[in-house]
Amino acid sequence: MVEEISQFFYSFKTKVVDSNSIQNEYSNAIFDFAEELKKKKLDEEFRENFLVILGYTLRLEDLSQRLFFTFQEAIYAIDLDFQMRNEDSKKLNSIVYILVLEVILKEIQTKEIDEVLKQEALEAYKKLEEQKAKENKKYHMYQY
Secondary structure: OOHHHHHHOOOOOOOEEEEEEHHHHHHHHHHHHHHHHHHHOOOHHHHHHHHHHHHHOOOOOOOOHHHHHHHHHHHHHHHHHHHHOOOOHHHHHHHHHHHHHHHHHHHHHHHHHHHHHHHHHHHHHHHHHHHHHHHHHHHHHHHH
């Protein structure tokens, strides 16, 4: 399943797909992949990573931009994983990005936001940013 997802993203390596095409032509594939991942409980295994990426996407208010840029980031991440031959990262990115894209597509289709999930994602992303800021602060202390 994960290999199919990574091949799905990788097939767009040299293409730019607009948000309407993602919604109209690829949403069924994304929903099917997400459903399979949930059956295998991979959504639970990678929940923290999912929340961080979802939180990151929430910086963009416009849903079509959020869909477009998340899809492009997924393609870029998977392409990099192929080039670096990083199977663990490819698995993680395949799972997480499909699940995030599913959430965005559901929001576009239903015009409803899961507020609890949104808050969890924003908190997870904020926590990551705070950790990075701490690390950067340590690094800068060593420069003096």
